[in-house]
Amino acid sequence: MIAHAIFFYTFSIIAVVSAIMVTASKNTVHSVFFLILDFISISCLFIMIGAEFLGMIMLIVYVGAVAVLFLFVVMMLNVAQQKNQWFAGEQSSRHIPVGLIISTLIFFEIIIVIGGWKYKPEIFDINNSIAQTSISNTHSLGQILYTDYIHVFQISGMILLVAMVGAIVLTFRQRSGLKRQSYIKQISRERAEGVEVLEVQSNKGVKIDD
Amino acid sequence: MEYLSIVFQEVYKILFLLVPVLVSVAMIVWLDRRVWAFVQKRQGPNVVGPFGLLQSLADALKYIFKEIIIPSSSNKVIFILAPIVTMTLALIAWAVIPFSATQVLADINVGILYLFAVSSLGVYGIIMGGWASNSKYPFLGAIRSAAQMVSYEVSIGVIIINVLLCVGSLNLNDIVIAQQNMWFVIPLFPMFVIFFISALAETNRPPFDLPEAEAELVAGYQTEYSGMMYAMFWLGEYANILLMCAMGAILFLGGWMSPIDVYPFTLIPGAIWLILKILLLFILFALVKAIVPRYRYDQLMRLGWKVFLPLSLTWVVLTASYLFYFKLLPVN
Missing domain, CATH: 1.20.120.1200 (NADH-ubiquinone/plastoquinone oxidoreductase chain 6, subunit NuoJ)
Structure with a gap:
């Protein structure tokens, strides 16, 4: 101990x-x-x-x-x-009251939850199936999460997905004039398309890229 | 007094595991260079000791006696912590590797998750080293490796789910025992290939060694490191490679079990079989290093997110439906 x-x-x-x-x-x-x-x-x-x-x-x-x-x-x-200027900057001091209110709220919430849990355990309706000691806690978690709480679980997954899609939509912008690489095109290029053998006459030169 | 004896016992066990791991890391560096050399029709290190076996020890001695240089503008604490983190993470993962049904340091319920978690923490050594060096090339290397390792972890995680669906337990010994009749490499062969390639990317091996790409980044995150600190990065990297090989052996090649379950083979202890399987995978790693050219960065990202992730996710659905339809799901 x-x-x-x-x-x-x-x-x-x-x-x-x-x-x-x-x-x-x-x-x-x-x-x-x-x-x-x-x-x-x-x-x-x-x-x-x-x-x-x-x-x-x-x-x-x-x-x-x-x-x-x-x-x-x-x-x-x-x-x-x-x-990080502690309570010093003029700009940051405006946020202090808001921060204080939120942190006191969270603090009292924690006190209420922990106090209730400690002194009035019957308030919290704890499902008895949680406390199965015969199986490992991975199994019991899976058995509860995917049966009794499947909808909550799915909804939370959906919320995460929405957040992800939202972030992509917010930051995505269509840019024009981009040169994209196509792997298929790059791989399937033949020698004949890329290389040309020319007879160059002296003092004449040769024109490429036309 | 009772506590002390327990502590001593555990320390003895840990040393009994760690010393062989460290020695085999030194040997594996030699093997890597030898295989690499043979593919290119060279001899490789063959001077120090028989067949050059002691080359790594000679290198280690050289590193120990070299001066450790800490750049003056670096973030010193994190700079020193980075190789320590890499090395420690590479070694603590060995705690859960089962060498036989009973020979395992910590037979925990969530062994495979532990392995996965430790290998995903490995990225911190590199990021810390790259950032603390306060230099452009190491930073670029660190950023590259962070993106690369996070990407390939995803596909490794999904592949692990594939195996777990067939096993029904997160314990590594259970995973090995579940392969008694058939190694998972046969039914899950595509996953084995993807796991192997992702393991290459996860350990920054060629062809995915972009974090250190010596041609463009002058060795990436370890540019500013010297002496023993550089050697620790190096050892940690190879210990990680060995760990990935062990993970592959346990997940797909039946771990410590003998390939054929008949009399003369079952006499050989499980540790030997596991080591042989790790060696097989490692020689594959070394061959890949010698054979293939380095990937371009956008190709690497494309491979991870657009090829491996959809493929392994589809395979999860396939495996799950197959097991469900034929009532093979391991339910207890």
């Missing part, structure tokens, strides 16, 4: 500290790296409570794909040297 506690506190302290460092570090790229560290330690916490499937999916989806794209964008935008 002691070892369990030690590991739990190590990972949770790393998670909290790196979450703070995401907002506190001056360098944007460093922020993304701290975010990755945060994801990794949270997936470790998932594994510790026995949700190994969730932990691994967290690693694959968030760290392996989403954070790579974050990093990609942050590096490309060249905001690495931007200074």
